[in-house]
Every structure is written in structure tokens, then in C-alpha cells.
Amino acid sequence: MQALHRLTSLPRLVPRVVPSLIPRAAFSVSSVVNHKPNARKQLQGTGAVPQRTSTFHHFWLRDHCHCDQCYHPITRQRLVDTFTIPRDIQPVATDSTEEGLRLTWPDGHQSLYLWDWLHTHSYSPVLRSSEPLQGKLPKLWDVSIAKNLPTVEFEQVMETKEGLKEWLYQLETFGISFVENVPITIEATEQLGRRISFLRESHYSKGMWCVAADLSHADTAYTTLPLDAHTDNTYFTEPSGLQMFHKLEVDGTGGDSLFVDGFNVAEELKKLSPTAYRTLSNTRIPSHSAGDEDILIVPTPRGYPILNHGPDGQLFQVRYNNNDRSTVDHLSSSQLEEFYDALFLWSKILKDKKNELWNTLDPGRAVIFDNWRVLHGRAAFTGQRKLCGAYFPWDDYKSRARTVRMTPQDKDRLL
Numbered sequence: 145m146q147a148l149h150r151l152t153s154l155p156r157l158v159p160r161v162v163p164s165l166i167p168r169a170a171f172s173v174s175s176v177v178n179h180k181p182n183a184r185k186q187l188q189g190t191g192a193v194p195q196r197t198s199t200f201h202h203f204w205l206r207d208h209c210h211c212d213q214c215y216h217p218i219t220r221q222r223l224v225d226t227f228t229i230p231r232d233i234q235p236v237a238t239d240s241t242e243e244g245l246r247l248t249w250p251d252g253h254q255s256l257y258l259w260d261w262l263h264t265h266s267y268s269p270v271l272r273s274s275e276p277l278q279g280k281l282p283k284l285w286d287v288s289i290a291k292n293l294p295t296v297e298f299e300q301v302m303e304t305k306e307g308l309k310e311w312l313y314q315l316e317t318f319g320i321s322f323v324e325n326v327p328i329t330i331e332a333t334e335q336l337g338r339r340i341s342f343l344r345e346s347h348y349s350k351g352m353w354c355v356a357a358d359l360s361h362a363d364t365a366y367t368t369l370p371l372d373a374h375t376d377n378t379y380f381t382e383p384s385g386l387q388m389f390h391k392l393e394v395d396g397t398g399g400d401s402l403f404v405d406g407f408n409v410a411e412e413l414k415k416l417s418p419t420a421y422r423t424l425s426n427t428r429i430p431s432h433s434a435g436d437e438d439i440l441i442v443p444t445p446r447g448y449p450i451l452n453h454g455p456d457g458q459l460f461q462v463r464y465n466n467n468d469r470s471t472v473d474h475l476s477s478s479q480l481e482e483f484y485d486a487l488f489l490w491s492k493i494l495k496d497k498k499n500e501l502w503n504t505l506d507p508g509r510a511v512i513f514d515n516w517r518v519l520h521g522r523a524a525f526t527g528q529r530k531l532c533g534a535y536f537p538w539d540d541y542k543s544r545a546r547t548v549r550m551t552p553q554d555k556d557r558l559l
């Protein structure tokens with residue numbers, strides 16, 4: 145049984161290490177609930193210091209040394225060769241300092257683990273309330289959001305960091321943001337989009353695209369037909385993260401834009417019928433884009449559910465376009481019945497007027513929305529109508545949203 149170490153916090157600021165027997169080659173950090181300085185102040189001298197024990201493997205600690213030799217100070221990439229660390233490695237000396245836990249390894253190598261970092265990365269137990277890198281929790285909305293539409297001014301976004309931060313905050317929180325007073329040109333619209341990230345190319349365009357009723361691409365978007373609420377790119381393995389629209393020309397009737405918060409619809413479905421929610425979370429739906437010549441795009445694997453969840457059970461992506469759905473031929477007859485029952489319930493909630501946000505999207509007002517959450521559609525129209533916009537990659541959008549609200553130190557604490 146290897147003598148192991150236990151970090152026990154004291155009313156004074158710094159936890160310390162005392163030996164105790166734990167049946168694994170691991171460290172136990174029994175410390176104040178939160179190492180954050182302000183938490184320490186709150187707890188200092190209170191006597192009743194809530195104890196919480198985090199356990200860290202010696203090997204894990206050595207593998208996660210962030211000194212300049214083990215972790216590139218600029219690129220933040222691991223340099224230490226994980227596979228040369230003995231699996232039964234143990235520190236030969238332990239020192240709990242004001243800033244963190246300092247360990248000395250048998251080869252004399254020293255590692256310092258800041259208390260904040262240890263607290264953030266406690267995995268046994270997990271102390272984090274949410275995934276810190278995922279940003280703000282979404283605020284669900286229905287048509288009542290029209291009373292206070294998430295909106296920013298073009299100039300603010302283009303000229304100020306605060307404006308960009310507010311724009312990205314609205315996107316992360318509501319999944320949609322309207323931009324007022326955008327010059328009615330494709331160039332200005334592109335500059336606006338590029339405040340977030342580079343644009344995602346696709347078979348529709350090399351960057352910015354414009355859609356009009358000219359069937360320039362073999363897709364119903366390029367007609368005057370109405371389009372029910374949908375997310376784009378259900379046929380891509382990774383649907384575009386964001387989509388931006390700016391109507392540059394209009395001379396006719398109709399063609400208003402529809403937006404629905406898919407996370408809100410999902411929440412309502414879950415309350416109404418947990419069975420239907422489960423069905424739409426487990427039923428893979430094949431999809432395709434096959435109109436254009438030499439194009440036959442289908443996702444890998446062949447289909448994804450409408451409601452997609454992470455390992456933490458959180459809904460992170462809605463994928464729904466009933467027009468782009470391929471032939472469903474992989475379900476048993478009972479599963480098919482269940483699927484259609486759930487699909488009808490989903491559609492009923494989706495089309496409930498209380499969930500529909502309509503907007504004329506007049507030239508000069510652009511909109512950008514989270515294509516993994518917010519569905520969009522349009523009313524039929526007559527006459528001329530030219531809508532320009534762009535697709536954006538998810539990860540680069542989320543990276544931009546994180547870095548505008550973080551300091552470099554935050555980055556190091558969270559990685």
C-alpha cells in the first residue's frame with residue numbers, strides 16, 4: 145500500500161499536505177470548498193471551514209505539469225512525453241505554498257499546481273458547476289422576445305470591443321442578434337460577419353452568398369416558396385454554427401423572416417411528452433443536399449437526431465429540416481409510428497404562434513443566429529427579393545466569444 149498524501153485545509157489560507165492512507169496512487173486535496181481568494185476571505189476565521197476532498201493521481205499530476213519544460217508557454221501544448229512517466233510515479237517532496245501545491249519528483253523535476261487550477265480541474269469529485277468554456281447558459285425565448293429584441297448597432301460592433309462583446313453575449317445567450325443600421329451593401333455585411341470569424345465556404349459560395357428566386361442553386365431557398373422553420377445544413381456532418389442574413393433588395397410582397405428558439409421548443413416538448421423528447425433524441429434522421437449537379441451531400445454517419453445531447457445530457461444542437469429529410473427506411477414499423485407521433489408533436493409546438501418571432505428584416509437590419517439552436521424560415525413572396533448572408537464555423541465563433549470575454553490568465557486556468 146503506497147503511503148499517500150492528503151491536503152487538509154486549515155482556517156489559515158493555505159491547504160497543506162498530511163500523509164494518510166488511500167488505496168490508490170493519488171493525492172487527496174481536502175481543502176476549502178473554493179480556493180478563490182474571495183472565498184478564502186469569506187471563510188477565513190469562520191472556523192467552520194467546509195471541507196471537500198479532491199483526489200488527484202500522482203501520474204495525472206506529473207502528466208499535467210505546466211512548467212515551461214512540460215507545457216509550451218506560448219502554444220499551450222504538452223511537451224512532456226506522457227509515455228515516459230512511470231505509471232507508479234510518486235513525488236519525493238511536497239510543499240503547499242501560498243500560490244499552490246509544489247511537488248518534487250524522483251528525478252528532481254519540480255511542478256507547481258496553482259490552487260485555482262487544481263480547484264477548476266478537480267475530477268474526483270468534479271467541482272465545476274458548469275463547463276466553464278461553454279459560456280453563458282442560454283436564456284430560452286418565445287415571441288415575447290419581440291418586446292426587447294437582442295439588438296446592436298453596426299457602428300458599435302465594428303468600432304468598439306464592447307459592441308463586439310455585447311453582440312457575442314446576445315448570440316451565446318439568446319442564439320440570435322439583430323444588427324441595426326448596416327450599410328445596405330454586401331461588402332459592409334461581409335465586414336460585419338468577419339468581426340466574428342472567417343466565413344465558411346460551401347457548395348453555395350466561397351464566402352458571402354446571396355439567395356433570390358432564380359434557382360441559381362437547386363434548392364427551394366432559391367424559389368418564392370414559403371419555408372417552414374428549419375436549421376440549415378442537416379446534410380453536413382457539422383452544420384454551420386452561425387448563419388447571417390441581410391436583405392439587400394426587395395420589390396414585391398411577403399418574404400418576412402421567421403425565427404424560433406429550438407431549445408425552447410425542445411423544453412416544451414420534454415414537459416409535454418418525455419417519450420416524444422426521447423424519441424427525437426434517439427432517432428437518427430437521414431438528410432441530403434442533392435439538387436445541384438455533381439452534388440450529393442449526406443452526413444457521416446448517415447443521420448443525426450433532431451435533438452442532440454452531449455455526454456453531460458445537455459442539449460447542444462437542434463438539427464431539423466423536414467424538407468431536406470431523406471427516406472426514412474431504417475426504423476421498424478413500431479419505431480416509425482413512434483417517430484411520426486413525436487415529429488408531429490415537435491412540429492405542433494414549433495408552429496405555435498407563441499413561439500414564432502417574425503421580422504420584416506428590412507434592408508439595413510442584418511440578423512445573425514446560432515444555427516445549432518435557432519430555426520429560421522420565411523413567408524412566400526412575390527417580385528424581387530435578394531437576401532445575402534454567410535455561414536460561420538461553430539468552433540471559431542465559440543472561440544471568438546470566449547476570447548473577447550476572457551483574459552489570457554483565464555485561458556491558463558481553464559486549460
Ligand SMILES: C[N+](C)(C)CCCC[C@H](N)C(=O)O
Pocket residue numbers: 348353354355363364365374375376377378465468
Ligand atoms: C443559405 N443558402 C442560401 C446559402 C443556402 C440555402 C440552402 C438551404 C438548405 N435547404 C439547408 O437547409 O441547408
Ligand SMILES: O=C(O)CCC(=O)C(=O)O
Pocket residue numbers: 355365371376400401520521522531
Ligand atoms: O430566404 C430566406 O429568407 C431564407 C432562406 C433559407 O432558409 C436559407 O437561405 O437558408
Ligand SMILES: [Fe+2]
Pocket residue numbers: 365374375376520
Ligand atoms: Fe435555411
